[in-house]
Amino acid sequence: MASGGTLNAKRESGGIHWRPYLVKLFNHGTLLLFTLVIIYPVFWMVLASFKTSGEFLNNVWGLPSVLDIDNYHRAWELANLGRALINSLIISLGTVLFVIALSSIAGYAFAKFRFRFSAAILLVLIFTMQAPTPVIPFYVLFVRLGLTDSYIGLILGIASGSLPLSIFIFQAFFRSIPNELREAAKIDGCSEFSAFLRVVMPISGPAVATVAILTFVGAWNEYFLPLLLVRSPEIRPLTLAVQVFFFQYGRVEWTDVFAALSIASIPMIALYVFMQRWFIQGLTSGSIKG
Amino acid sequence: MAPLPLSAQRKQQKQRRASLAPYLWILPAILVYGIFKLGPLIGGIYLALLRWDGIEEPRFIGLRNFDKILNDKLTLMVLGNNVEYAVITVVGKIVLSLFLAIMLNQALRGRTFYRTGLFMPVVMSFVVIGILWRWLFNTEFGLINNLLENLGLGFLALDWLGDTNIALKSLTLVDIWKWYGFHMVIFLAGLQSIPDELYEAARIDGASVWQQFLHVTLPMLQPVMIVNVTISVMGAFNVFDIPYVMTEGGPANSTNVMALHIFLRGFKFYRFGFSAALSYVLLTIVTLVAALQLWLMTRVDNTE
Numbered sequence: 001m002a003s004g005g006t007l008n009a010k011r012e013s014g015g016i017h018w019r020p021y022l023v024k025l026f027n028h029g030t031l032l033l034f035t036l037v038i039i040y041p042v043f044w045m046v047l048a049s050f051k052t053s054g055e056f057l058n059n060v061w062g063l064p065s066v067l068d069i070d071n072y073h074r075a076w077e078l079a080n081l082g083r084a085l086i087n088s089l090i091i092s093l094g095t096v097l098f099v100i101a102l103s104s105i106a107g108y109a110f111a112k113f114r115f116r117f118s119a120a121i122l123l124v125l126i127f128t129m130q131a132p133t134p135v136i137p138f139y140v141l142f143v144r145l146g147l148t149d150s151y152i153g154l155i156l157g158i159a160s161g162s163l164p165l166s167i168f169i170f171q172a173f174f175r176s177i178p179n180e181l182r183e184a185a186k187i188d189g190c191s192e193f194s195a196f197l198r199v200v201m202p203i204s205g206p207a208v209a210t211v212a213i214l215t216f217v218g219a220w221n222e223y224f225l226p227l228l229l230v231r232s233p234e235i236r237p238l239t240l241a242v243q244v245f246f247f248q249y250g251r252v253e254w255t256d257v258f259a260a261l262s263i264a265s266i267p268m269i270a271l272y273v274f275m276q277r278w279f280i281q282g283l284t285s286g287s288i289k290g
Numbered sequence: 291m292a293p294l295p296l297s298a299q300r301k302q303q304k305q306r307r308a309s310l311a312p313y314l315w316i317l318p319a320i321l322v323y324g325i326f327k328l329g330p331l332i333g334g335i336y337l338a339l340l341r342w343d344g345i346e347e348p349r350f351i352g353l354r355n356f357d358k359i360l361n362d363k364l365t366l367m368v369l370g371n372n373v374e375y376a377v378i379t380v381v382g383k384i385v386l387s388l389f390l391a392i393m394l395n396q397a398l399r400g401r402t403f404y405r406t407g408l409f410m411p412v413v414m415s416f417v418v419i420g421i422l423w424r425w426l427f428n429t430e431f432g433l434i435n436n437l438l439e440n441l442g443l444g445f446l447a448l449d450w451l452g453d454t455n456i457a458l459k460s461l462t463l464v465d466i467w468k469w470y471g472f473h474m475v476i477f478l479a480g481l482q483s484i485p486d487e488l489y490e491a492a493r494i495d496g497a498s499v500w501q502q503f504l505h506v507t508l509p510m511l512q513p514v515m516i517v518n519v520t521i522s523v524m525g526a527f528n529v530f531d532i533p534y535v536m537t538e539g540g541p542a543n544s545t546n547v548m549a550l551h552i553f554l555r556g557f558k559f560y561r562f563g564f565s566a567a568l569s570y571v572l573l574t575i576v577t578l579v580a581a582l583q584l585w586l587m588t589r590v591d592n593t594e
Binding site for chain 1: 311313326327329330331337389397402417431436467471521549552566576577580
């Protein structure tokens with residue numbers, strides 16, 4: 001195109017000059033549009049949570065005239081959000097610790113030891129991971145084991161789903177650690193397990209962070225398992241608590257609902273914005289390497 | 291074979307004894323996974339052969355549940371809904387996220403801002419997103435119809451969740467909204483791994499931008515394309531949260547999908563055996579679809 005000699009190039013130069021800018025403008029315009037489509041509704045949800053009911057219905061687009069904290073007070077009381085917040089934290093942190101403990105040990109074995117069926121076991125894990133669990137058999141199992149309505153039941157349920165990917169992430173990471181390190185520790189008198197615990201784990205921060213973020217976000221946002229297993233309000237996590245408004249008698253106060261939704265999602269969004277590189281890397285890690 | 295020297299024999303013995311150790315290392319994880327994931331998956335087949343309401347004594351009825359499923363009009367309709375949901379969300383997510391990834395790969399300034407913003411819904415719960423969108427879709431006060439009317443496009447203002455012809459498509463919009471940033475990041479990683487020399491070579495050969503896309507970008511994106519399609523196909527056939535929170539399958543079952551159907555049969559109508567049987571139908575479908583899709587996509591690779 002542009003190789004047609006100086007004459008052609010000169011004639012076209014006007015066009016060539018501003019064409020890259022047009023492309024750039026189009027790129028940024030499109031990206032900005034699709035980013036706003038994401039951000040604006042969330043921003044609007046937070047705005048709405050500060051409006052009075054009347055203002056919310058009459059002034060859909062505008063900013064709230066005063067920051068009305070009453071919505072938060074009411075939502076907090078009605079849905080018992082303090083309790084729900086603590087429950088969500090217990091369940092999420094419990095799951096993270098449990099998954100890291102189990103999957104790091106297993107991942108280490110898959111990475112460093114040679115044993116029969118190790119490849120086959122890994123394959124079974126990866127292939128069954130995505131299979132939808134039959135709901136009724138799952139529920140019956142939890143009832144039989146007396147694990148409904150308990151933190152432990154929820155943690156075991158959520159953890160079992162995230163184990164395969166976590167094991168996979170850990171074993172991929174441990175493969176990259178040179179064997180000399182563990183040999184040296186063993187020569188110094190460490191057992192295999194204490195070499196793993198004292199020498200390998202302390203330098204495995206990246207893998208631990210990846211699994212922690214992946215598991216924490218999943219557990220925090222988990223809806224189906226609590227819906228299936230939790231009956232009593234004392235165990236109820238945030239994802240169930242925010243629905244309380246729709247099971248009350250009388251009119252749904254949407255401004256209260258938005259206050260509750262903000263409480264349920266803003267902490268995670270804030271954490272994400274501050275650590276976005278880690279979050280994006282962690283949440284896509286299973287997909288990009290796998 | 292010559293007999294091994296004593297020291298080597300002892301070493302071998304030691305290794306054999308040590309070879310039990312790895313199983314101990316993986317035991318806790320395998321035990322939890324085996325009981326809570328594989329247990330219901332395998333042991334649950336028995337429940338699919340029962341007539342059981344969860345309270346009274348279960349009765350063994352063989353394959354009758356499966357026979358009923360095959361002749362059940364509602365299940366057929368739900369399956370149709372799920373296929374439609376899968377086609378729209380998979381195509382929507384892939385096309386949109388690939389398009390945005392290509393733009394983002396060029397726009398250097400503000401890349402972090404765009405990426406952070408677009409990826410944000412991934413960290414949000416579907417319950418929060420579902421309730422928020424239920425309000426956005428509200429016919430009278432919702433943001434969407436309000437926006438359309440302000441733009442003078444009032445005729446486009448629809449009954450998003452109340453019309454049986456539209457509700458399912460509205461739900462796919464929400465699903466696409468949550469995930470397009472996620473798939474875009476994965477495509478972006480793929481795009482950044484394509485060496486510039488390939489494009490230079492194509493340009494020297496006189497390839498247009500579109501030809502470069504078809505013959506360089508797309509083939510080189512094959513691995514991430516498989517990942518993205520697999521994730522979104524699996525997501526579509528497992529989808530529960532969005533339809534449950536937003537429409538509970540309504541109106542008139544127009545947004546009922548397999549996972550929701552299974553849940554409602556079990557816990558609203560107390561047909562535990564039938565619901566369990568449905569789970570295995572879904573499992574079979576998901577397995578077949580995943581195998582077919584992987585087979586198709588790797589075949590394309592071989593003919594390239």
